[in-house]
Amino acid sequence: MKKRLLALFILPFLLFCSFPITALGADEKEDSWEDEMVYFIMIDRFFNGNYDNDYEVDTDDPKAYHGGDLEGIIQKLDYIKELGYTAIWVTPIMKNEPKGYHGYWIEDFMEVEEHFGTMEDAKRLVKEAHDRDIKVLFDFVVNHTGYQHPWLEEPDKANWFHEEKRMIGDSPSVLENAWLAGLPDLNTENPEVKNYLFDAAEFWIEETGVDGFRLDTVKHVPKEFWQEFSAHVKSIDEDFFLIGEVWSNNPKYIAEYEETGIDSFVDYPLYEAMSQAFMEAGGDLQSVYNVWEANQVFYEQPYLLGTFLDNHDNLRFTREALKKRQEPTTRWKLALTYQFTAPGIPITYYGTEVPLDGAEDPDNRRMMNFNAGDGEVKKHIEQMTAIRNKFPVLVKGDFEELYNEDGMAVFSRSYEEEQIIVAINNSEATKSSVINLDAKEMQLTGLLQDEIVRDKDNGTYEITLDREEAEVFVVEQDKGLNWAFILLIVGTMGVFIAAVIWLSRKSKQTE
Structure with missing residues (x-):
């Protein structure tokens, strides 16, 4: 008897909770990188999928290999897909000198680091990612090699490196020629070096089918090199994507590198x-x-x-x-x-x-x-x-600030007939903001917390958020009260109450 009552008590709540907060299906997207969301992985520190390559691994040493590998990423692609990401960027997979767990002390630009796996693993990573509609970016380094690269001991490659000097100052000459953190600085003005790096880029593109490169230390390499490099990779794959790291707080300075084709x-x-x-x-x-x-x-x-x-x-x-x-x-x-x-x-x-x-x-x-x-x-x-x-508006829409005061801000994204309002209360107190929209007699429907804000007066909306809270609203037709849902709740509760009464009477008759 108790079990039957408990089941009836739980049933209405299961019905109420079964309604999704918001329907977020996946629309078809254009094949453009601005549509993507990228999950960035340091290979050695992500997941150990193959213990056979775990030599010289010491998880107690933060500067040693910890066992993560390409197989580990492959095994976690479904996890990344479930998070919602559409692309991954992985740190350099090239062969590194000892303790180059991070991938940036390259010893061989056209070989996979054995701690991470094999060339077959690299190819399989790209294929498995593509099978899940996930794009892949490889980190690509052209500025320097590892500290003990064999080329340093080869007389015929003496002019493959700039003269050793510390990086003091930020003039173009210093940034592009000095040894960053003491790493041997490649002389990319040398045609032999340039062609080698071009060949390395072509090698990874053709061997693995990777979708793009994240370019390391861009400002430490002359723009002339990047112009030729960009043209070269685009000649192999016109859709190949290049995203560069220009470490600076000056957007004008970073934007100057757009002319290189990155x-x-x-x-x-x-x-x-x-x-x-x-x-x-x-x-x-x-x-x-x-x-x-x-x-x-x-x-x-x-x-x-x-x-x-x-x-x-x-x-x-x-x-x-x-x-x-x-x-x-x-x-x-x-x-x-x-x-x-x-x-x-x-x-x-x-x-x-x-x-x-x-x-x-x-x-x-x-x-x-x-x-x-x-x-x-x-x-x-x-x-x-x-x-x-x-919502394509969050990818392509214009971006406008509607309100910004005392830690609370409201932004609008608009694209074609679609509009999203983003409200963020970054303060320690409940805040309200009044905004005016061209959209009249509409409602703002919250996608995170199901909040609804209605037109107060001819396009005036008042948004109130608790402390340290955010909401993303879609602007849509005012639907008024959801009578179908209300009637369903009332009807369900009616059935529940009737069932309890019936079971109670039945129990008394039995007694």
């Missing part, structure tokens, strides 16, 4: 602004929008910029929040909401979904822990990738 750049100015704004409650959000205004001025393709909140060269965003005595999950959710709704290609460093902690290099490259965390950030990422995938 398609996109990681947006360091936005990284700095987002980090400062979101690492603690009360951060001013004006600076993040200011970066967008500058990007529109300086870049030909600002929508192709790669946006990120942390990476393998900087403190983890989690650590930045902890230093400010903030709750990282809350900080991450607000920051990710902005990142995934603002223009640009979102790039997420592995472990964000946990979220991983980490201080200076190499602590910011900890081994991925798939079982850490309470799943809240992971769930939020899944929501944001689904929303961005569902």
Whole structure:
């Protein structure tokens, strides 16, 4: 008897909870990189899929190999797909000198590092990713080799390197010729070096079918080289994507490299602004929008910029929040909401979904822990990738600031007939903002928390958010009260009450 009553009690709640918060199907997309969302992986620190290549592995040494490999990434492609990402970027897979776990101390530009696997594994990674509609970016280095590269001992390659000197200053001559962190600086002006690097790029494209390169240390290589390099790879594959790292807080300086044919750049100015704004409650959000205004001025393709909140060269965003005595999950959710709704290609460093902690290099490259965390950030990422995938306006739409005051900001994205309103309360108190839209007698329907805001007066909408909360609204026709849903609830409860009464009477008769 008790079991039957319990089942009837639970039934209405199962029915109520079975309605999805919002339907976020996947529309067909154009094959454009601005549509993509990138998951960035440091190979050695992600997942160990093949223990047979685990020699010289020491997980207690943060500067040693930890066992992650290409097979590990292959095994986790479904996991990445479920998170909602449509592309992956992996650190260099080329053969490195000892302890080059990160991939940037290259010893052979046309061989796979044996700790990571084989050439067959590299080919299989690309194929398996493509089978899941996931694009692949390989990190590609042309500025330098490892510290002990064999070429340094070959007399006929003496002019393959610039003269050894420390990097002091930031003039083009210093940036392009000095040895970064003491790494032997390749003389890319030398035709032999240039052709070798061109051949290496062609090798990886033709052997693996990779979709693009993330170009390391772009500002340390002359623009003339990049112009020829870009033209060369595009001659092999006209759709091949190049995203460059120009480490600078000056968007005008970074944008000057667009003339080289590099398609996109990681947006360091936005990284700095987002980090400062979101690492603690009360951060001013004006600076993040200011970066967008500058990007529109300086870049030909600002929508192709790669946006990120942390990476393998900087403190983890989690650590930045902890230093400010903030709750990282809350900080991450607000920051990710902005990142995934603002223009640009979102790039997420592995472990964000946990979220991983980490201080200076190499602590910011900890081994991925798939079982850490309470799943809240992971769930939020899944929501944001689904929303961005569902609404083209978040990829192609214009971006306008509607309100920005005392830690609360409201932004609008508009494209064709579609409009999204993004509201973020980054303060420590409940905040309200009144905005005016051309859309009259409509409603703002929340995609994260099911909030509904209706037209108060001829296109005036008042949005209220609790402290440290964000919402993404779609502007749509005012649907009024959902009478069908209300009647379903009333009817279900009626059936439930009637059943309880009937069972109660039945029980008394039996007694």
